Amino acid sequence: MFAARQPAVKSVLGSLKSQNAIRSFATATDMQPTKIGGKYTVTLIPGDGIGAEVSDSVKQIFKADNVPVQWEQVDATGVITGKEHPESLFKESVLSLKRNKVGLKGILYTPVERSGHQSFNVALRQELDIYASVVLIKNIPGYQTRHSGVDFCLIRENTEGEYSGLEHQSVPGVVESLKIVTKMKSERISKFAFAFAKANNRKKVTCIHKANIMKLADGLFRQTFHEVAKDYPSLEVNDLIVDNASMQAVGKPQQFDVLVMPNLYGSILSNIGAALVGGPGVIPGCNMGREHAVFEPGCRHVGLDIKGKNEANPTAMLLSASMMLRHLNLDDHATRLSQAVYGVIADGKVRTRDMQGTSTTQEFTNAVLKKLETL
Numbered sequence: 001m002f003a004a005r006q007p008a009v010k011s012v013l014g015s016l017k018s019q020n021a022i023r024s025f026a027t028a029t030d031m032q033p034t035k036i037g038g039k040y041t042v043t044l045i046p047g048d049g050i051g052a053e054v055s056d057s058v059k060q061i062f063k064a065d066n067v068p069v070q071w072e073q074v075d076a077t078g079v080i081t082g083k084e085h086p087e088s089l090f091k092e093s094v095l096s097l098k099r100n101k102v103g104l105k106g107i108l109y110t111p112v113e114r115s116g117h118q119s120f121n122v123a124l125r126q127e128l129d130i131y132a133s134v135v136l137i138k139n140i141p142g143y144q145t146r147h148s149g150v151d152f153c154l155i156r157e158n159t160e161g162e163y164s165g166l167e168h169q170s171v172p173g174v175v176e177s178l179k180i181v182t183k184m185k186s187e188r189i190s191k192f193a194f195a196f197a198k199a200n201n202r203k204k205v206t207c208i209h210k211a212n213i214m215k216l217a218d219g220l221f222r223q224t225f226h227e228v229a230k231d232y233p234s235l236e237v238n239d240l241i242v243d244n245a246s247m248q249a250v251g252k253p254q255q256f257d258v259l260v261m262p263n264l265y266g267s268i269l270s271n272i273g274a275a276l277v278g279g280p281g282v283i284p285g286c287n288m289g290r291e292h293a294v295f296e297p298g299c300r301h302v303g304l305d306i307k308g309k310n311e312a313n314p315t316a317m318l319l320s321a322s323m324m325l326r327h328l329n330l331d332d333h334a335t336r337l338s339q340a341v342y343g344v345i346a347d348g349k350v351r352t353r354d355m356q357g358t359s360t361t362q363e364f365t366n367a368v369l370k371k372l373e374t375l
């Protein structure tokens, strides 16, 4: 069914093909978004930093293109203003996502200081069990970077590993930080990666780990990966230590196809991957679970330094929104949106500062709106 609806722009964004597979995987696991009066209700969490600006770009474009989505916006924040503790808004955003099953999200700020609260981004992924982070790293047509021929996909375990948040001080000056790796979660993320690779005609799945040092934790992840691999004999399989993988990603990224890894390595490699093809402002992503799907920029940066400056690149949020539309079976709107965004970048006249341009967020949005009229 999904193969028959291959989007016309697949040569522009091969990842759209991958998005079909993300959707088919999700659909197979019983996910039913809220739909009222022909419109999907989608939770929108703009997030902190540049979140409001890039979400506004999505809202303007959805409205102009008559996308049948109505937003249920929750202005959750990780910033403590002194007036109100952000916990209640965070809980509201989780409830909204549980109701609607589908969300579009910016990034919530997490204080670095010890007295600060836990990451709401991480808590949300754990609460909804959206266990598979999918980030697509692919050259953008018309935007030249050091490497061409980059096209790989990061599948990252999203709910445990180094992000378990379990730390304690045994005695003053000695801290233990627990990295949790379970057989069950290693198995399901490996299965997701292989199913994803097969559905997208990918050829190779690489497990990224540090099993030479973390023999028990990463050893379990790696061993489980190889056990699951036996069910997919048509796919090439290998594994790579994360340090080497980082070096290879910078030096020869064309060798990568689908990579599967524990949580922290996914954060690092998604940042390296972003830098390979255009930066944090252009990488879309999604977080898939059995029941919920939350779409968010793949590089996951809050961008407090450019908040309110009309400077942010909305591409990552727009392409995440396009992935979301495909997940909702709104393929035509999804394709129009990604085609318009890629078209504007390829034209080369309107680009934001992170892509060496001078255009503002709103000017980029206006250019996408104009491009949509031509499609």
Ligand SMILES: NC(=O)C1=CN([C@@H]2O[C@H](COP(=O)(O)OP(=O)(O)OC[C@H]3O[C@@H](n4cnc5c(N)ncnc54)[C@H](O)[C@@H]3O)[C@@H](O)[C@H]2O)C=CC1
Pocket: 050, 109, 110, 111, 112, 280, 281, 282, 300, 301, 302, 303, 304, 305, 306, 311, 312, 313, 314, 316, 354
């Ligand atoms: N209090 C403040 O004003 C600031 C605090 N921070 C600290 O940084 C932490 C989080 O920051 P990080 O994750 O390190 O990275 P980040 O959120 O600072 O982002 C990394 C870089 O990518 C840029 N960027 C991200 N998305 C972009 C987009 N769509 N378009 C253009 N540029 C984009 C940002 O402007 C920044 O230069 C915060 O938790 C905070 O501790 C960072 C900056 C300012």
Ligand SMILES: O=C(O)CCC(=O)C(=O)O
Pocket: 108, 109, 110, 119, 120, 121, 122, 267, 299, 300
């Ligand atoms: O939640 C946060 O504040 C940052 C987490 C992060 O770096 C990530 O999820 O990649």
Ligand SMILES: [Mg+2]
Pocket: 267, 268, 299, 300
């Ligand atoms: Mg990160």
